[in-house]
Amino acid sequence: MELSVQLAPRRGRGLRLANPVMTASGTFGYGTEYYGVLDIQRLGAIICKGTTLEPRPGNPQPRITETPSGVLNSIGLQNIGVDELIATKAPVWTGWKVPVIVNIAGATVEEYGRLAARLNGVPGVSGLEVNISCPNVEAGGAEFGRDPDTASRVTAVVRERTELPVIVKLTPDTPDVVAVARAVVEAGADAVSLVNTLRGMAISVKTRRPVLGSRFGGLSGPAIKPVALYLVYQVAAAVEVPVIGIGGITTAQDALEFIMAGARAVQVGTANFTSPRAPLDVLDGIERFMREQGIGDINQLVGVARE
Numbered sequence: 001m002e003l004s005v006q007l008a009p010r011r012g013r014g015l016r017l018a019n020p021v022m023t024a025s026g027t028f029g030y031g032t033e034y035y036g037v038l039d040i041q042r043l044g045a046i047i048c049k050g051t052t053l054e055p056r057p058g059n060p061q062p063r064i065t066e067t068p069s070g071v072l073n074s075i076g077l078q079n080i081g082v083d084e085l086i087a088t089k090a091p092v093w094t095g096w097k098v099p100v101i102v103n104i105a106g107a108t109v110e111e112y113g114r115l116a117a118r119l120n121g122v123p124g125v126s127g128l129e130v131n132i133s134c135p136n137v138e139a140g141g142a143e144f145g146r147d148p149d150t151a152s153r154v155t156a157v158v159r160e161r162t163e164l165p166v167i168v169k170l171t172p173d174t175p176d177v178v179a180v181a182r183a184v185v186e187a188g189a190d191a192v193s194l195v196n197t198l199r200g201m202a203i204s205v206k207t208r209r210p211v212l213g214s215r216f217g218g219l220s221g222p223a224i225k226p227v228a229l230y231l232v233y234q235v236a237a238a239v240e241v242p243v244i245g246i247g248g249i250t251t252a253q254d255a256l257e258f259i260m261a262g263a264r265a266v267q268v269g270t271a272n273f274t275s276p277r278a279p280l281d282v283l284d285g286i287e288r289f290m291r292e293q294g295i296g297d298i299n300q301l302v303g304v305a306r307e
């Protein structure tokens with residue numbers, strides 16, 4: 001049975017994963033935390049926590065709250081910073097079979113460029129995922145990913161400073177995600193992943209205040225799946241590069257829906273908080289489905305719902 005997928009066909013060495021199931025940024029740490037909890041080497045890839053130039057303490061507490069079918073988070077990119085990542089995490093990853101992709105986040109276009117340059121050629125780093133759902137401090141805090149021109153400038157600067165495969169991660173909080181997807185592909189993205197969290201909030205009627213310390217947060221989990229699936233379907237029809245589906249994927253059926261909508265691979269996020277085994281259960285379920293349906297190659301299922 002062929003489960004492997006190519007995520008960067010336009011890049012010299014490409015980015016081939018043994019299977020299409022990855023873990024989503026911010027929901028699986030650096031992978032190291034899960035060593036011994038499950039066989040992480042069976043995963044298609046691990047996307048590590050969003051990484052910035054300097055270490056960040058993140059937003060005020062509370063930073064996570066449960067909703068009826070998912071979570072709201074306002075972690076605020078708490079992370080160890082790129083230098084510490086290169087010094088302590090990447091050397092561990094070099095011994096792994098599973099590729100690790102570093103998710104990067106900047107406050108200015110130039111910061112993305114510096115992060116890309118810093119990570120270029122670092123052993124243990126197999127690719128970059130560019131989180132453009134961050135506030136652009138040079139544009140009054142509007143997210144880079146809202147606007148095709150800004151998203152394109154971020155992609156171009158990253159593309160210029162690295163030979164690594166570049167995945168650009170799109171935000172659903174934009175009036176036209178297809179236009180943003182087209183712009184980043186034109187600027188050199190090898191693949192696009194979507195979606196990041198959707199903006200949301202919760203209010204405590206007891207305290208009469210927003211629940212999250214920073215008032216607003218990002219909604220993830222099963223609640224966002226139909227929205228994410230719709231956007232993946234639209235983007236996959238519009239771009240030639242591989243699309244990675246993210247949003248509420250909890251079971252193999254969820255993952256298969258994204259693949260049939262046109263995703264070449266998927267990421268499992270919030271489901272890791274319920275069960276760290278979720279991504280491997282998703283993978284096992286995909287294999288079972290393929291066996292039952294007599295499908296020899298996962299790539300045959302990509303986009304079938306669009307035919």
Ligand SMILES: Cc1cc2nc3c(=O)[nH]c(=O)nc-3n(C[C@H](O)[C@H](O)[C@H](O)COP(=O)(O)O)c2cc1C
Pocket residue numbers: 024025026027049050051071073075077103131169195196197219220221222224246247248249267268269270271
């Ligand atoms: C606690 C938490 C932290 C996250 N941190 C990041 C991050 O650092 N960078 C990023 O691009 N996405 C981050 N995300 C978004 C996820 O990677 C994913 O895009 C989103 O949660 C939707 O997928 P899901 O519904 O499967 O969780 C985070 C999500 C959660 C719940």
